[in-house]
Amino acid sequence: MKTLKTDVLVIGAGSGGLSVAAGAVQMGARVVLLEGHKMGGDCLNYGCVPSKALLAAGAAAYGQTLGAAMGVSPIVTKSDYAKAKDFVRSVVARIEPHDSVERFEGLGVKVIQEFGRFISPTEVQAGDTIITARRVVVATGSGPFVPPISGLADVPYHTNETIFELRDKPAHLLVIGGGPVGMEMAQAHRRLGCAVTVIEGQKAFGKDDPEMAAIVLQKLRDEGVSIVEEALAQNISGMAGNITVETSNGTFKGTHLLVAVGRKVNIEKLNLDAAAIEYHRGGIRVDPGLRTSNRRVYAIGDVAGGLQFTHVAGYHAGVITRAMLFGLPAKAKVDHIPWATFTDPELAQVGLTEAQAREKFGARLDVARFDFSGSDRAIATCKTNGLIKVMIVKGRPVGASIAGAGAGELIGLWAMAIANNLKMSAIAATVLPYPSMGEINKRVVGAYFSPKLFESLMVKRVVAFVQRFIV
Missing domain, CATH: 3.50.50.60 (FAD/NAD(P)-binding domain)
Known part of the structure; x- marks a missing residue:
């Protein structure tokens, strides 16, 4: 030894x-x-990296079906599932040397x-x-956590540790779990030509703001993903290519099964x-x-x-x-930690949700909202399906929720603001390029300050005084 x-x-x-x-x-x-x-651990080999690569492959296929509003004729795509997995492997291989x-x-x-x-x-x-x-x-x-569902051990199933090795395209993928992993894989597979059913025992995206989650869930449903909530899996049976999931809210059949219920x-x-x-x-x-x-x-x-x-x-x-x-004192905090789910549209959060902030601060809370449809860049790029909410107490953000294109990028500004205890005025003073999606962060600040400026009798009196007496 x-x-x-x-x-x-x-x-x-x-x-x-x-x-x-x-x-x-x-x-x-x-x-x-x-x-x-x-x-490289789970992130490089089974998580963040391969999942985002597979999402990118799905987005490339889905993008070919859009464009009619821009004068580009949509085309019917044919996805090669095995080659998409080759792409995923190539992305991991490119990053591997760093780890x-x-x-x-x-x-x-x-x-x-x-x-x-x-x-x-x-x-x-x-x-x-x-x-x-x-x-x-x-x-x-x-x-991956594998729950003790009756029959599961006797049926072939995938987790995030095995799904990226699958080469044969599932005809119908059943996903148990409506959290970030389950929903990202559901959309990626749907866009690559699979039928997909998501089975969630409670509410999909249960840890996120319900209003924001609803935006993303509706988009996935519009793309053809079947999402069944309040459907607790009770028994699983069948064999490869023919799997049945019995739940408290119906029975569902598919060819492949992905278990994505947590860690x-x-x-x-x-x-x-x-x-x-x-x-x-x-x-x-x-x-x-x-x-x-x-x-x-x-x-x-x-x-x-x-x-x-x-x-x-x-x-x-x-x-x-x-x-x-x-030997320096150091403590870990959580209130400034953001997270994002990279579906389309994306879903991102930092700090408190609206419900959490209302419970904690009550009447002291202000909530500023801005719809993506008010963004010039979003209009120009047909990405108007989205919403941002910022929770504010005494002029400082305590949380931000975003659903929409680039939400995972947009949330960074609010993570910085909360981490550094910045006021909304600091965001207002920041100049961002026009037209950019980043301006959405400025526009929600404007939504916060506008009533204070334009509906204030005091402000109007000051302006009237200046216009009358100051040369």
């Missing part, structure tokens, strides 16, 4: 783990990185391609190596009890600084039990790097 001593040991080479390893080694720390599966063993070893990181497990509060074993580190970072992420944290291989690290079903218990009950050990990203997004893992990496390397 070999032994190693290091400053920082990172368990998991997903987004968060790679960020910690790269940052720490380049600032002079000795770093060991453990990964027993694929470098590779070779790159990180080139930076000076000691990479061990084995799973890590604690054997004591101060030691981790990986294969035939025992590592002792001043600080350990657990960044093992999460995987489970990857902690089963860690042997956390040996390290005196407290955990629960939702993840490892951490304090505001992301430290576990074992003060030598931090947990970041999905495994820390909070918001499960790649960019959150990256943010966590920055928080703990300041603490580990410089």
